Amino acid sequence: MTWQQRINSALEERRAADAFRVRRVVENGAGRFLTREDRQFCNFSSNDYLGLSQHPAIVRAWQDGAARFGVGSGGSGHVSGYTTAHRALEEALADWLGYPRALLFISGFAANQAVIAALMGKDDRIVADRLSHASLLEAANLSPAQLRRFAHNDAGQLSTLLDKPCAGQQLVVTEGVFSMDGDSAPLRALHDAAKQQNGWLLVDDAHGIGVMGDEGRGSAYQQNVKPELLVVTFGKGFGVSGAAVLCSDPVADYLLQFARHLIYSTSMPPAQAVALSASMAVIRSEEGAERRQRLAEHIHRFRQGLGALPFQSTDSLSAIQPVIVGENSRALALAQALRERGMWVTAIRPPTVPPGTARLRLTLTAAHKAQDIDALLEALHVASQ
Known part of the structure; x- marks a missing residue:
């Protein structure tokens, strides 16, 4: 088989399974509304959970940062790309969390x-929740360590796997809030299981940070758990982009020596770090608390309405509210039906989710209004007939 034949075969397989991914050009894609081809849609596919991506103070902070530092960092943080803006954000994050x-x-x-x-290393073992994000599972598969997966949120099976002999160290991997199901990991039970075998817990809290817990400190803080490694990302609750790893002093020094993704990548623009500091200030403020409360009200309103409709969902109390329909073709048809009624939603299909669980991944934000939630429920009701 030639290169072209291999590529064509893979593409045709995706198309035949109704799993072919397509990007669509939109305007204002992170706010309450987006526009495509001069038509406005209410946006239920954004991870901008607190509606901060267009917050005037955060936008202004980025502009001020760009005026001071320029629009790029100029290099790796190990060379010349680590500025006072980066250091200030790192110190503030560590103190906050x-x-x-x-x-x-x-x-x-x-x-x-x-x-x-x-x-x-090769003698080590990674034990990951089977629904962990692709970035975690891909890294585990590429590492020399042994990978074992435990049933979703099943601390008992995790303990069984950790009990098996291991010559090296063991790392338990999970998300705080799962990106496709929207449910939360039982972090206390997972951490206890890891500690019993002298293992460490890594929590990717991309969908919890900024949104859950006191001052938006995230899933781990909400559950009174302090994992050895906490990854927080800034493209969801923070409304910007980027990420940080929270850890001990020795681990930070180790990563600065050996984390190739850190050493050999151009660092984020200093202006972005300035914007992230401004975003964190909003998240921690009374305004941030009000936005979290408004989001919680939208989630409650939606779940009450969805319960009366003939759709399968999950136990999610987060901003992620999946509507599981099963077949890829049905998910695509439902997404199209909602778009015809002015709702921007996206059908999520395998391999992003397990086979037979194609869904609409609906996301609610603090930028929505109560009437938006009601309109979405009405659209789902009509589409279910």
Whole structure:
């Protein structure tokens, strides 16, 4: 088979399974509304959970940062790309979340890959929730360590796997809030299981940070758990982009020596770090608390309405509210039906989710209004007839 034949075969397989991914050009894609081809849609596919991506103070902070530092960092943080703006953000994050150190990364994907690649050796074992994010599972598969998966949120099976002999160290991997199901991990039980075998817990809290817990400190803080490694990302609750790893002083120093994703990547623009500091200030403020309360009200309103409709969902109390329909073609048809009624939703299909669980991944934000939630429920009701 030639290169072209291999590529064509893979593409045709995706198309035949109704799993072919397509990007669509939109305007204002992170706010309450987005526009495509001069038509406005109410946006239920954004991870901008607190509606901060267009917050005037955060936008202004980025502009001020760009005026001071320029629009790029100019290099790796190990060369010349680590500025006072980066240091201030790292120190503020560490203080806020209760860790000795924070290290900034250009993305959550890079942070997860970097930590696992740097820490795990051939005698070690990674035990990951089977629904962990692709960045975590890919890093685990690429590492020399042994990978074992435990049933979703099943601390008992995790303990059984950790009990098996292991010549090296063991790392338990999970998300705080799962990106496709929207449910939360039982972090206390997972951490206890890891500690019983002298293992460490890595929590990717991309969908919890900023949104859950006191001052938006996230899933782990809400459950009174302090994992050895906490990854927080800034493209959701913070409304910006990038990520950080929270850890001990020795681990931070180790990652600075051995995390290739950190050493060999251009650091985030200093202006972005300035904007993230401004975003954190809003999250921690009374305004941030009000936005979290408004989001919680939207979630309650939606779940009450969804319960009366003939759709399968999950136990999610987060901003992520999946509507599981099963077949890929049905998910695509339902998404199209909602778009015809002015709702921007996205059908999520395998391999992103397990086979037979194609869904609409609906996301609610503090930027929505109560009437938006009601309109979405009405659209779902009509589509279910």
